[in-house]
Amino acid sequence: MTARTAAAQRVPVLSAVDVTKVFGGTRALRGVSLDVLAGRVTALFGENGAGKSTLMKILAGIETPTTGRVLLDGEERRFGSAREAADAGISIIHQELSLCPNLSIADNLFLARERRTRTGGVDRRAQQRAAREVMLRLEEDLDPATPVGDLRLGQQQLVEIARALLQDARVLIMDEPTSALSATEVDVLFAVVRDLSASGVAVVYISHHLDEALEIADDVVVLRDGALVAQAGARDVDVAWIVRQMVGRESDSLFPPRHPTLGDVLLDVRDLVVVDPRSPERLAVDDVSLQVRAGEIVGLYGLMGAGRTELLETVAGRNPVGSGQVLLDGEELRGSIADRIDQGVVLVPEDRQRDGLVQSMSVGRNLSLASIAGLTRRLLLSPPRERAQVAQMVTDVTVKTASADAPIGSLSGGNQQKVVIGKALMTQPRLLLLDEPSRGVDVGAKADVFDLMARQAEHGLAVLFTTSEAEEALHVPDRLLVLARGRLVGEFRRGELTREQLMSVSDGAPTTTTPGATS
Amino acid sequence: MTTSERHPAPGIPHEAVPAAEARAALARERRLRVLDVAFEARAFIALAVLVVVFGILSDSFLTGSNLITMTRHVAINAVLALGMLLVILKGGIDLSVGSIVGLSGVVAGELLRGLRIDVLGVVLYPPVWVVVIIAVAVGGVVGTINGLLVTRLRVAPFIATLGMLYVARGTALIISGGETYPKLAGEPTLGNTGFSWLGSGRPLGLPTSIWIMIVLTVAVAVLLARAPFGRWLYATGGNERAAELSGVPVVRVKTLVYVISGACAAMAGLIIASELTSAAPQAGESYELNAIAAVVIGGAALSGGRGNVRGTLVGAFVIGFLADGLVLLGVSTFWQIFIKGAVIVLAVALDQGQQRLQRRRSAASAVVRAAAPLTPAPTA
Numbered sequence: 001m002t003a004r005t006a007a008a009q010r011v012p013v014l015s016a017v018d019v020t021k022v023f024g025g026t027r028a029l030r031g032v033s034l035d036v037l038a039g040r041v042t043a044l045f046g047e048n049g050a051g052k053s054t055l056m057k058i059l060a061g062i063e064t065p066t067t068g069r070v071l072l073d074g075e076e077r078r079f080g081s082a083r084e085a086a087d088a089g090i091s092i093i094h095q096e097l098s099l100c101p102n103l104s105i106a107d108n109l110f111l112a113r114e115r116r117t118r119t120g121g122v123d124r125r126a127q128q129r130a131a132r133e134v135m136l137r138l139e140e141d142l143d144p145a146t147p148v149g150d151l152r153l154g155q156q157q158l159v160e161i162a163r164a165l166l167q168d169a170r171v172l173i174m175d176e177p178t179s180a181l182s183a184t185e186v187d188v189l190f191a192v193v194r195d196l197s198a199s200g201v202a203v204v205y206i207s208h209h210l211d212e213a214l215e216i217a218d219d220v221v222v223l224r225d226g227a228l229v230a231q232a233g234a235r236d237v238d239v240a241w242i243v244r245q246m247v248g249r250e251s252d253s254l255f256p257p258r259h260p261t262l263g264d265v266l267l268d269v270r271d272l273v274v275v276d277p278r279s280p281e282r283l284a285v286d287d288v289s290l291q292v293r294a295g296e297i298v299g300l301y302g303l304m305g306a307g308r309t310e311l312l313e314t315v316a317g318r319n320p321v322g323s324g325q326v327l328l329d330g331e332e333l334r335g336s337i338a339d340r341i342d343q344g345v346v347l348v349p350e351d352r353q354r355d356g357l358v359q360s361m362s363v364g365r366n367l368s369l370a371s372i373a374g375l376t377r378r379l380l381l382s383p384p385r386e387r388a389q390v391a392q393m394v395t396d397v398t399v400k401t402a403s404a405d406a407p408i409g410s411l412s413g414g415n416q417q418k419v420v421i422g423k424a425l426m427t428q429p430r431l432l433l434l435d436e437p438s439r440g441v442d443v444g445a446k447a448d449v450f451d452l453m454a455r456q457a458e459h460g461l462a463v464l465f466t467t468s469e470a471e472e473a474l475h476v477p478d479r480l481l482v483l484a485r486g487r488l489v490g491e492f493r494r495g496e497l498t499r500e501q502l503m504s505v506s507d508g509a510p511t512t513t514t515p516g517a518t519s
Numbered sequence: 520m521t522t523s524e525r526h527p528a529p530g531i532p533h534e535a536v537p538a539a540e541a542r543a544a545l546a547r548e549r550r551l552r553v554l555d556v557a558f559e560a561r562a563f564i565a566l567a568v569l570v571v572v573f574g575i576l577s578d579s580f581l582t583g584s585n586l587i588t589m590t591r592h593v594a595i596n597a598v599l600a601l602g603m604l605l606v607i608l609k610g611g612i613d614l615s616v617g618s619i620v621g622l623s624g625v626v627a628g629e630l631l632r633g634l635r636i637d638v639l640g641v642v643l644y645p646p647v648w649v650v651v652i653i654a655v656a657v658g659g660v661v662g663t664i665n666g667l668l669v670t671r672l673r674v675a676p677f678i679a680t681l682g683m684l685y686v687a688r689g690t691a692l693i694i695s696g697g698e699t700y701p702k703l704a705g706e707p708t709l710g711n712t713g714f715s716w717l718g719s720g721r722p723l724g725l726p727t728s729i730w731i732m733i734v735l736t737v738a739v740a741v742l743l744a745r746a747p748f749g750r751w752l753y754a755t756g757g758n759e760r761a762a763e764l765s766g767v768p769v770v771r772v773k774t775l776v777y778v779i780s781g782a783c784a785a786m787a788g789l790i791i792a793s794e795l796t797s798a799a800p801q802a803g804e805s806y807e808l809n810a811i812a813a814v815v816i817g818g819a820a821l822s823g824g825r826g827n828v829r830g831t832l833v834g835a836f837v838i839g840f841l842a843d844g845l846v847l848l849g850v851s852t853f854w855q856i857f858i859k860g861a862v863i864v865l866a867v868a869l870d871q872g873q874q875r876l877q878r879r880r881s882a883a884s885a886v887v888r889a890a891a892p893l894t895p896a897p898t899a
Binding site: 316338349356357359361365370373380410 | 540741746750751756758760763764765766767824881882
């Protein structure tokens, strides 16, 4: 470690000791020990599914470890809830926003910790004053009475951050706090983080934006497949070192070279506009045109809220087209999700627990679910045919399972993802849409998933997938499209782009109008 | 670290989870598995206990004629419960079936009495098979309305079918004017005899109602196990969003279960009217609760996606045998009601208990797997 680190500063406030966490069939953490030091920013790196968020949730008292201990000021603590941890001075900013869109900024900031008047009522004026102050600290001059649902995603994320700031925490855990922030907003946030750190707060910082996180960090910790694999001072390492530790091998071996043979244009999206299904006053996809050829793998890269998911869901038939056209093989795609599956378009959703799998069904039945109508003979299912096709698919997508009758929950995250992909492939699609296919899967399964995509593309399948990981965006697709705030801001061939260029492009050109203004 | 910890039990190589914890988890998992099997078979165990206890306490309980009589009572509830099972597998509930029982009897009574068409000045006497079809269709129509309320207007199933409980009962009372239709046997001169066959016929020695129960049981079992519809239903009840993204016609599935449930209820109404050769508009009051109880005792989850025909049938037998056994023992009506209520509550509590148990069991086996990632989950 560097000499500038005075021994007095190295006081662990919060420690994880030999922490293991098991979810269903997945080991999220295996014997991780980590000290969080007062007055320092510890950056935590790792791929999706490496266990970063789980470790943070355990430190913040949201999850209890399967085995191992959490120490606060050297004493073992078992927090019963996030509230208990917060009362002990540990504050967490979640990757997913946990705000109530119907409530105002001030009400959200003080939710469950309302300021009281002498008579016991809510002291709204004090709350509004404090809310305005804390938002100004983040350089957002907003009326505290504004409903959070009316704010841009980036501003919502700042409200989330402000809520943690208000709690005067001794330990502040930030899980992807900048995923929806612009470059200037990130600068403001970093100034605040440096202030906090200088005043003795221990900060844990998680981000996919490696160089950004490296900029703010004092110490660097890398997780891979649930284990802590490397630890160093931020001054001693660079982005390439971090990537090596995260992936565990050179990235070339994870992404083998491809020599695609492209067919005709299969998917042709023209001037597509999609209204955000969650907040109808803004546009999720704003005038996007793109094409995917048979045999081609096209990647869609963008930050949270860039409109990737909405774009894929619109092609799959889950969201209505606002305006513009979606053509498959020259004909307009219409009808329900089921109709589009019949026409050869199928979506592998981002959230496999919520949208991909039926937990109460077996591995085999999940696999055959989307193609079950095609496995019938005189109205009834043919069990031997179903078994044979399921067995074939288990082999094709290399699902590791005890049997096809095993409960789906007994599989690891990566194998569950292969089941969702296998289910989609069993419909014999021409166009495969994958939304964040590598999310929450370990490195080995990730390589399998990309290999699977490549093999299917060789047989003429058109693949359109989204990713928020720069490594994947740079190496997997034949062609990469970059989305920012619903707009297409760049198109690149493989090898044309560096990581740094990708980061700056995906922040969105400052000249683009805010999406809300056009609706 | 002691020697024993460095040499863990065979099959549990030490990894991230300490061996002692893994061993404890394995023992816990085994114990929970035994409990789980007992929970799973709880309906069978309950039925066996009922038969043994009533058989000892009453001489007439285990006679052939009493078993047939009781099974005839069971058949009515079973026909309702099979429809209810489909609705519950979807994650819904159908409170309107008891009222449909009354309505279908009234429709049959009205048709058998003769359909007066004033414009033509004639009275039509449709043959019995037409009466049956129309009555069942009326049940299907009420079910269709339930289904459309739930899928199109997005009314919660509990509320939608609660509303139809009153609407269907009201319709039965309006049509009948509150009167009971007597003498549904029909008249040979009018060519509409035969309705009583449903209630008192005995093809191949078994009452018709029992045959209906058997045929429906087989039909629903095949539907669930072998038809794509069955698979779609389990998927919709288990995770509607995933089902929809897999191309399952979720709206059609959700509507159809109410249609089938309504038709089953109408069939039950016809059996009752035929057995009594009269149709009262009040018939079937609170039968929906018996049907729900049978399904739940049979191990189905009210949250949807879990349950089967075998369990539901056993559940119907438990409810039926319990009621008739208590009558046979001369237990007061008030206590009968009390005991039935207690059994239903117990059934739901056990259902929750089993789910908690299964969660704990999978947590335990996860720890075991974490300790021994390469050995498959140990078998008993």
